[in-house]
Amino acid sequence: MGSVLVVDDNSDLCQAVTAMIRLMGAHAECAPDGHTALSYLAQRPVDLVILDYMMPDMDGITVLRRLRADPKTRDVPVLFFTAVPADELREQAAALGARAVVEKGAISFNTLRPWIAPLIEEPAQRPTQVDRRRAGPGQSYA
Secondary structure (H helix, E strand, O other), X not given: OOEEXXXXXXXXXXXXXXXXXXXXXXXXXXXXXXXXXXXXXXHOOOOEEEEEOOOOOOOHHHHHHHHHHOOOOOOOOEEEEEOOOHHHXXXXXXXXXXXXXXXXXXXXXXXXHHHHHHHHOOHHHOOOOOOOOOOOXXXXXX
């Protein structure tokens, strides 16, 4: 079973997203801020990070920079989700290796399924390398 860390300072949204992920069959945890997320990831590997862009103290871009600077987390796929128009974030996120940017209003089972489905497949069926050219059905690449 795959593992996902959802990082968002909005606890209701964080809980809703983790509940969707768990219903799909993956393990999911919430982190309320960037500092907590980095501490969590230093102790536990995950298969995907869903990262809010606008958070107090440490924004999502700063968290992503720190993830990419750490050899243990540099290859973890990151999906940004944001309340600001995704176009404002897309170029910066892509430069740091984020897989995609999704507006928060678009988060649903349908937008999460392409990201979660590979995490719940049997390990032998999982791709050994993520195709960085594909974001998922209906999603544009960051």
